[in-house]
Amino acid sequence: MSPATEKDHPVTDVKSAPAHVLAARAGDPGWWRQAVVYQIYPRSFADGNGDGIGDLAGIISRVDHLAELGVDAVWMSPFYPSALADGGYDVDDYRDVDPRIGTLDQFDVLVEALHVRGIRLIIDLVPNHSSDRHEWFQAALAAKAGSPERDRFIFRDGLGENGELPPSDWRSLFGGPAWTRVPDGQWYLHIFAKEQPDWNWANPEVHADFLRTLAFWGDRGVDGFRVDVANALTKRLPEVLPSQADLGDETLYAVGDHWLWDRDDVHDIYAEWRALFDRYDPPLMAVAEAWVPAERRVRYADAAGLGQAFNFDLLRADWDPEQFRTIVSDNLALAEPSGSSTTWVFSNHDVVRHATRYGLAGGGDGNDWLLSRGTEPVEDRDLGARRSRAVTLLALALPGSTYVYQGEELGLPEVATIPDEARQDVVFFRKGGIEMGRDGCRVPLPWSEHGTSFGFGPNGAHLPQPAWFAEYAADVQEKSPDSTLHFYRRALSLRRRLQTTGTLEWLTTDSTVVAFRRPNGWVSMTNFGTEPTVLPEGEPLFASGPLTDGNLLPPDTTVWLRAVVQVSA
Template sequence: MRRSSDLTPEIAEESAWWRDAVFYQVYVRSFADSNGDGVGDLDGIRSRLGYLELLGVDALWLTPFYRSPMADHGYDVADPRDVDPLFGDLAAFDRLVAEAHEHNIKVTVDLVPNHTSDLHEWFQEALQAGPGSMERSRYIFREGRGFDGSQPPNNWVSVFGGPAWTRVPDGQWYLHLFAPEQPDLNWDHPEVRADLEHTLRFWLDRGVDGFRIDVAHGMAKPDGLPDMEIRAQVPGVLSDDVRDPRFDNDGVHEIHRMIRKVMDGYPGTMAVGEIWVKDDERFAAYVRPDELHLGFNFRLVEAGFDADAVRSAIEHSLAAVALTGTPAAWTLSNHDVVRHVTRYGGGELGEKRARAMTLVELALPGVIYLYNGEELGLPNVELPDWALQDPTWERSGHTERGRDGCRVPIPWEGTAPPFGFSTAVTTWLPQPNEWDHLTAEAQLEDPGSMLSLYREALEHRKTNAAFAGDELEWYGAPAGCFAFRRKGGGLICALNTSGASVPLPPGQVLLSSGPMDGDQLPPDTAVWLV
C-alpha cells in the first residue's frame, strides 16, 4: 500500500482523509477534568477517547492549551510552543496524540497567528524598548492623533467592544482587534513569519494532523490603517455590503501560502481557517490550491430555522468552494456562538429543530465540525453575572454577556453537578442542576436521545453508499420546505420548517429526526430517504 507521500500532490489531496471527515471541537477547559481543579485538561480528553470513538468522529480540534495568562481563555498566547500547566504538559499532549491515533482519531490544534498575549516576551520587550525600536516593530505601534497624540491613530473598534487601541506610558498606541491583552502582530516583520513557521514545525513534528487557524481573515492590515465606516463600528460579524478594513485584506493570502508551503512538507496534514468573509468570491481565495485546505463558511450558523434561509446558506457555501475543488466545511455551533438548540427557540422546540438541522448538516457533502456537547443537545446557559468571564462582558460595560453560555462544562454522568466532569465541587463555569437528563450516561442507552441520533446518523454517513457524490440536486417543495438529493449516491434529505405536515418525497425512510406522520413529514422535522 502506498503512503500519501508516494502519491502526486493532486492525487494525494483528492483522496485525503479530511475531505469528508467529521471533526469534533473540544473546548479544552470544558470537556473533562482529570486533576480535580474544576478546569478541563489534556489527560481529561484522553480519558474520554473511548466515548469519542463510539460517537464516530474522525478527528479532534483542540482549542488553545498553550501557556497563557487566560485573559481570553487561551487565545492570548504567551508561548505557542508549550502547554499551560492548567492543562498539563508536553508529555500529556504527546500521550493524548498517541492514544487518539490508536483510536483512529486524528488530532488538530488551534493556531493563533493574529496576536499574542501582552505577557509574551516579545511584547514585554516592545514596551521596554520604546518608540522606533526593532522590538516594537513586531507589533503595530503608532503615534496618536490630535495635537498632543491623545486620540487613537484611527477609529477602529475592538471585536470585543471599545476602541481597538491602547495607549502606553510613553504616548504611543498599540493595536488590538480583540482585548487589550491581545496585541496584534505586524505581519510585515520577517521575525513574525519565521516564528510562526517554527511553531508549525514544532507541533507537526510532535505528530499533530493539522491546524485550525484563528482569525484566518485577519493578520494583514491595509496600508495607512484607514478609518472604518461609521456604520461598520459594531462588534462581531458585518453584513454583506460593508467592507471592513480590519479584516480580509489581500496581503493575508501571502501568509496562508507560507503556511501551506510548510504543511506540504508533512503529507497527510491539513489546515482549516476561521473565515468570517461573506462574499463568495473573496471566500474562495482562501481555499485556492496553494492556500488553506479548508475554510469555515459560517452561513449555516447564521441562518435561522427557515427552509429558504438554510437552502441559501447551503448554496452559497457550495458555490464559494466550487471553483477550487475544495470541500465545504459545515458547522452549526462553536465556542463563539449561541448553541443551536437555543438559537432555534430553546426548550423542546429548539431541541426538535436542532435534531432536524443535524440531519440536514450530516447529509451535506464535505467536512463536518461538531462542537462538544451538541451531540447531547446542550442549550446555552443563562449564567449569573458573577460567573461571567468572557472579556466581552467587561469590554462592553456589562451590556453584552459574551460567550460563556455556550462554554459550560460537559455533563457526563450522575444526577447533580459536576456530573462527572470533575471531582471538584465547583467548576470554572457552573452547570445547571437540571442537566441530569442530558448527561452522556443518561442518553447512551436511550434510542430516542440526541446522542443516539448523532451516533446513528454518523454511522450511516460513514458506511452508507447513498452519501457519495459532491453535488446536490434540489427538488420542488412546498413553501417552508426543501428536499435535495446527493448526486452520485442518491441520498435524499427533506426538511419541513412550515407549520403543517407535507408529503414525503419518494423513497424509503432511512432516518428521521422525529416521529413521522404516516407518509407525511411533520413540521420542524427532517428525514433521510434512499
C-alpha cells in the first residue's frame, strides 16, 4: 500500500493490528479513569538528531525515563507538519509527521516502545482550525467565492463600499483581528492566529475527513486523543454578525446557543467520533480541552461523546484550602452524572509552570497564566518547590486521572528571561510583547548537568536555556534521593498500589488543612497554613517534605498515611 493510499484509507479491523497494540488493548478498557498521564511537548522534550528541535528519535531514547517514572500514558502535543505559527497547533497535514520531528515509521517505533513498557499513547487533535498551508485551504484560496473548496472553511464578503472592511469587528484570542482578507477580496475567520483558518463544521466533507484522521491514528495503535479547543468547533453565523461586545467574555462561554463557543450542537460531532472509537476493542478514549463553566463540562465528558474533559479549576486556584476543598468536591460530583472520572492538572504547555506560580509573592495566583513584561516571577523558589510538591501529592491521592507536564518531575520553574529576538510564541508577537507568551514553559528540558543544551541534544536548543538549568538536570537529580525526580517516582509507585475507584470522605481537621480518606484507609493531609499541625495516630507512608518531630505536619506539606481519624459530618 502506497503512503498516499494508506493515509486515505480508514482501516478499523483491529484484529490486524500489531501484537504490541493488541497486547496494550487487552488490558482494562477503563485504564484512563485513574491514569497518570505525562504530557510531552515534542519540540522541547529531547533532540535525537542534533538540529536543536525535539523529535521522535529523542522521545524514543527517553522512553525508559517515562517507564521509571511510572506513568500510565503519554499525551503527545502536535507533531504534525507545521509552519509553527502556533507551536504546532497550525496543522498542515493531520495524517503525517513533521519531517523535522520524524517519520511515520519512527512514530510506529515509538508506539511499540511505549506499549511494551505498558504505557499508552494519547495524541493531540486540532479540529477547530487547520494551517493556512493545509492543502484544502490552499485549494480554497485558488478557488472562487462560493466554491465547494471555500465552503470547507468560513469565508465571508467584507463590509464597506467595496468589501474593504472585515465582516465584523471580532478580535482573535491571540490579539489582532479575527478576519483576514484574501486577494480576491473575501475574508476568512480565524479565532486564533491568521495562519489558523477555522474549519466549517457545517460541511459534511470536514466531518468525513476527520473521521478518516481518527481511524488513521487509531489503526496505528494510538490509544486516545486530546481534543484541542473542543468547545469551539460549531458556530452560528447569521447574515448580520454580532459585534465583539455581543460575544461577551473571552474565556468562559456559558450559553448553549453562543455564536462561537460551547454550542450544544458540537456534541453531535463527538457522537460521530464515539461511534468510531467504539469500533476498537477496547474503545479509544478522548479528553476534551474545553474552557467552559463546570456545569457545561459534563456534556464533553459524557460516555456518548468524548468521555472525559479537562478540569483546570485547581490550575486556576490560589493557595487556599477552602478553594481546594470546594473545587475537589464540585468536580467529583460533576463527574458522577456522566459516568466519567475527573482530571487534575497544575501545568501544561499553555501556562506558567506551577513551581513558579506557587513561589510568587502572596502565595501565587493560578490566574497568572502569562507573565507580563517586566515581571520577576520567582520571589521564593524554595516556597514554590515545597508547595508544588505538596499539591502534586494531594492531586495524586484524589480519585480520577492526573496530568503531568514534562519537566514537572524535575521541579522546573518558569524560564521568564528570554531575549525578545529568541521568542517564538505567537501570543508575544500579536500582543506587542505586553504578555511574554508561553515560551517560558516550553524551553527544552535539561537532561544532564553539562553540554551545550544540558543533554537535550548534541548541539543547541531552539529556545535558550538558562545556566541555572544545570541544578535541575535529570542526571543531577538521579544522584540525590531527596530530589523532585525521586519524589515523583516514589509518589507514582505508591499511588499505583493505593489507588482505588472509590470516592473520598472529608476529614475533620483545622481549617487550614485539606484532609480526606479513601475507601482503603489511605489518608491525604495537606497543610496550607503557616504553623505545623499535629498528625493523627497512624502510619505515615510518604510526605512531600520532612515531617517535624515525627508527628507534626509542617506548612506547605502533604503527607499520605494510614490512620484512624474522625470523619466530618
